[in-house]
Amino acid sequence: MSLDNSQILRFTTAGSVDDGKSTLIGRLLYDSKSIFEDQLDAIEKTSAKKGHDGVDLALFTDGLRDEREQGITIDVAYRYFTTPKRKFIIADTPGHIQYTRNMVTGASTANAALILIDARNGVIEQTKRHAYIASLLQIPHLIVCVNKMDLIEFDKAVFNSIKADFLSFVKTLNTKDVNFIPISALLGDNVVNVSENMPWYEGETLLSTLETLKIDDDLNNENFRFPVQTVIRPQTASFRDYRGYAGRIASGSIKVGDQVTLLPSGLSSKVKSIDTLDRSFNQAFAPQSVCLTLEDDIDLSRGDMIVKSDDTPSAKQEIDLMLCWLHDQPARPRAKYTICHTSNEQTAMIKEIIYKVNINTLEEDGIDKQLAMNDIARATIKTTKPLMCDAYGENRNTGSVILIDDTTNETVAAGMLL
Incomplete structure (x- = not known):
């Protein structure tokens, strides 16, 4: 199937603090001419007030006043833009370790994940956490942007070393399509326009990669x-x-x-x-x-x-799943929650925490079974009535659930069925 601008590509951004996510998204919007004139005027005025020589690209995504005052992004920000080849929805997720839960929110429906790595720091703990979550959520396409190449003099050897380190970590994960792009979000190298500073890089720019990703097969086209x-x-x-x-x-x-x-x-x-x-x-x-x-x-x-009739899902009341805990209040043993699966809502409880996952080593910890915010664990949930479900690896839509605390009506966890 040929590409057309009716296709919508959903992608999420993830990275550590100050890796340049907001600047990258701003550069994408600015260089692809996806900014309305009134928005551009407002950003230019704000940039001038802050003493910047040019446009502060990060302001295109840091839309909340308190974000600007603190100089950080504190929530998932959704942005939309269009090119002649495709429409895009961006979920810009914060890099702070306490906000890792937001990546689960932003990545749950994504076709692709952009993982930013500061070229000066290489692969760090947050890089591994984000790569693991992207794998857990089975995002079909992973684009690793090695940013701030201008600060290491566009060194090819450093880029290749980071690429090798990342591939070494993800080789045990269920990650199929991984692309690596050396960029400078601040200067615009390899974001929308081809970099003249890195002639050794022969791949596509970030925008070109996003425009040509094949997403026709990202949905399950077999099981109705x-x-x-x-x-x-x-x-x-x-x-x-x-x-x-x-x-x-x-x-x-x-x-x-x-x-x-x-x-x-x-x-x-x-x-x-x-x-x-x-x-x-x-x-x-x-x-x-x-x-x-x-x-x-x-x-x-x-x-x-x-x-x-010739293809029916499993009906289960006890469900094994990988659970990402999203709330600042820890899970309560055998407490009742509302489980939401497609359009079905019913009462459920966490029957057992089988093990927690150490994000850095991917080792399983079967001793510590207390679920706190950002914890990822394999668990068993028991429901009042059977759920008609598929494994998440076969069907992301019917293989996922969320848990809601009945007392506060807040979403406390997201789960991927095994």
Whole structure:
């Protein structure tokens, strides 16, 4: 499939403090001419007030006042821009170790992850943590940007040494597509424009890499999963007998006439129509939002799932998963939480912490089983009713869950099913 500007590439940025993430995103937006004139005027005025000679590129992403006053980015910032080849959504995540949880938030739906490494410091603890989380979330494409090459005189040997160190760490991870680009976000080398300072680098610029990444196969196109979000029952004379099941196709495709099974009831039927607001289709694909009608009058509700009869997911009440703890309050033993899986919500509890992962060594610690913020662990969760789920490695949409604390309504953890 050829690239077109209707494709949306979602990517996240990650790195340590002062690695230049905000400057890099600012450079991408500035050099690709994706900044509105009024925004550019405001940034230029702010830069002048702060005493900068030129435009402070970091201000394009540091949009909150307290971020600017402290000189740090403190939350996930989403930015959007378009080039003639593709549309982009950026999740700019902070580098502070206490905000690692934000990378899980920003990377959960990403096609690619940009991991920044300061060329002066090389691969450090936060680099390993971010690479591991990217692998855990099975982000299809990893782009390692070795930044601040201007501060090491654009030394090829340093770049190659960092590349070797990073590859040595990730060789045990489930990381398939890794690209390395030497850049200077401040000066613009290899971000949008080819660097004249690094003629030894023969690869593409960062923007060119982002524009040409093949993302058609990032979704699961094999297993049809349709979580029901709501039931459509128009109260009009012309649609009096209409009963449609609306939602977003999580994976796979469906055609009119396909035999489907309805979960958790296990009843079967055939697809009668595939509708949207103004037209009907013979076939639909992920991630389209559609309304399905069936040949049989069957009771379905939010949280149920429609699948093809020859391809059904597992129904489990005890689920093994990798759990990323996101909240500053630690996990409470055998406490009850609300588990959200696709459109299904029900009560669950953490039955057992099997082991925690040491991010630096990737070793498993089966003794310390207290979950605090930023901890990653393998756990078993028990639910009140079975969940229709797939392994996260096979289907990111139906293999992921979040846990919500009922007392505060805050998201406390994200999980990837094994």
